[in-house]
Amino acid sequence: MISLRNVRKTFPVPSAEFVALGGVDLEIGDNEFVTVVGPSGCGKTTLMNILAGLETPTSGQVLVDGAPVTGPGPDRGVIFQQYALFPWLTVRKNVEFGLREKGVPRAERTRIAEHFIELVGLERFADALPKTLSGGMKQRVAIARAYAVNPSILLMDEPFGAVDAMTRVRLQEQLLATWEQEKRTVLFITHDVDEAVFLANRVVVMAARPGRIDRIVDVRLPYPRTEQVRLSPEFAALRNRVWSAVHHQELVP
């Protein structure tokens, strides 16, 4: 369980302070899939960095299973928009990397890496170098690598932002298929309202100046989220609600 309690983050700017997050309260249950949308600059990445332990809040509490977050930890896997794979390592070695760091013995490393490479459908590319893979494939390697160290929480910041629209839809389906087999708590940041609704149990809509939660939309659509779900009137209604919540606030100066 993740708990954010009155989390505030300010950055010093000349002659004042900039309020990137102005008191965020949020609870995320175990194995929940929560997406975060909102206009540029509303503090999405700041929120994720705080949860990842890469930034400290100015005030407020950030708890994972009741314990304060004091830095990065193996309980939280982070996946960024840029693929962040080691270019000189094969897919297999990239996926094994965190396990090696943890001192997991070789046979066990191989077994775990194989399992997650298969789960993201890249078994044919296990011995390939990242430069020979498409952007979508690289991002699947990043997902397998994050999963391999067995974090209970996955923090994903616009992970599919750099791939084309068709690949993006496939990656969404693939991520959900992985999550349904290996449930984790996921916090997933995106600019894409369709993506936010398609993936989530709940969509957190943020607003800017100061960065805050504007509203939370429950997505009570069944999993697996098939094309039929994506094309359903229920999906369209939710998408329209989230779209209005995000885009109408941008008209405010």
Ligand SMILES: Nc1ncnc2c1ncn2[C@@H]1O[C@H](COP(=O)(O)OP(=O)(O)OP(=O)(O)O)[C@@H](O)[C@H]1O
């Ligand atoms: N180190 C910093 N110093 C000063 N201001 C910062 C710093 N980091 C972030 N900010 C400001 O805080 C605000 C929130 O930034 P953040 O990156 O969290 O927004 P975001 O919602 O993720 O934006 P985007 O969707 O464009 O990625 C922005 O206005 C940004 O300029």
